[in-house]
Amino acid sequence: MITKIGVLTSGGDAPGMNAAIRGVTRYAIEQGLSVTGIIRGYEGLLSHEIMPLDRRDVGGIIHRGGTMLRTARCLEFMEEKTQKEAAAYIRENDIDALVVIGGDGSMRGAQALSKQGIPTIVIPGTIDNDMDGTEYTIGFDTTVNTVLQCVNRIRDTAYSHDRVAVIEVMGRHAGFIALHAGLAAGAEAVLVPEHDVSLEDLCMHLNESHRMGKMSSIVIVAEGAMKGSDVYDYIKEHTYLEPNLTVLGYVQRGGSPTARDAIMASLFSEKAIDCLLSGTYNCVIGQIGETIAATPYTEAPRYHFPLDENMYRLVHQLGR
C-alpha cells in the first residue's frame, strides 16, 4: 500500500511544473498520503537532497514559471549502478512511489527506476511537446504564446525595413514549437527537424513571394532543423533580400503558465495520484483525444503523436 510519495522535476524546466508540484502535493495530502520533494531531479536522489512538502509549502507557486524543486540533467543517472543507488535511497526514506514531472528523457529515467522495483509515474512537463503517450505536454502552450508575442514584435521591424526575419526557436528533436508559433504568427516558412530542409527551396519560395509584392517575411527555424545563423547566411549569400536574425533562447522557457498549462498540470496531477492509489504505476499520464489516460511506459510508443502535416502544409500555403 502507498502511504508516502516522492515528487521531482527533471530535464528542462517548463511553465506549469510548479502548478503540477502543487497539484500532486495537495491532491496526495487530500487522499491521506505524505509527500517528499526531491531537489534537482535525479541528481537529488544521488546527493540526498529531499524535503517534506505540506500544503503551505506549495502555496503561491501556481502562477510561477520554473520549478521550486529545481531541475537537472543528470548524466550519471544513465548508468545502472547509479539507478540502483537511487532506488536504495528511495527505499531508505520509505518512499513508496515516485512522481516524475519532465520530458521524454525524464520518462526514460523513471522507466529505469521502475526496473529497479520502484513504482513510478510520469507527468509530461516539457516545452517541446515531444512525448509518446500524450498529445500534450505541460509548458507547450505557454512557450508557443511567448514565441508568438516575440515574433509579433520582430514583425514590426521586418515590415518597416522590408526584411526577412529569421527566428530560431527551441526544439532539439521536434518542430512543434516552430510549427504552432509559425501558423499562429503567419510565418512564410517553418524549418523543422521532421522535414528535410532545402535552403535552395526556401530562397525560391521567398523570392517568389517578393515578386508577388511581399516585402517582408518571417521564417521560423527549430534549432534541431538547422542553426538560424546558417539560414541567415544562406539567404544573404543567395538572394537580394535582406535577412535579420533573432535567436530567442531561454525567454521561451520561463514565465507564468497560461491557463491551459496550469489547468492541464492540475488535471494530470489528479490522475497521477488516483493511478498510484489504485495500484496503477509505471505509466505516463497524458491527454489522448478527450481523455486523460495512463499508458504503461512499454506501450507509450504506440501512442506517438507526430507533427500535424496539414498544419505544416498550411503554414506554407497561407504564408505567401
Ligand SMILES: Nc1ncnc2c1ncn2[C@@H]1O[C@H](COP(=O)(O)OP(=O)(O)OP(=O)(O)O)[C@@H](O)[C@H]1O
Ligand atoms: N535512457 C535514460 N536512462 C536513465 N535516465 C535517463 C535516460 N535518458 C534521460 N535520463 C534522465 O533524464 C534527465 C532528463 O532528460 P533530458 O535532458 O532528455 O530532458 P527531458 O526530460 O526530455 O526534458 P526536456 O527535453 O524538456 O529538456 C537526464 O539528464 C537523465 O538524468
Ligand SMILES: O=P(O)(O)OC[C@H]1O[C@](O)(CO)[C@@H](O)[C@@H]1O
Ligand atoms: O540548455 P539546456 O537547459 O540544456 O536546454 C536546451 C534544450 O532544452 C529544451 O528546451 C527543452 O526544455 C530543448 O528544446 C533545448 O534544446
Ligand SMILES: [Mg+2]
Ligand atoms: Mg526531451
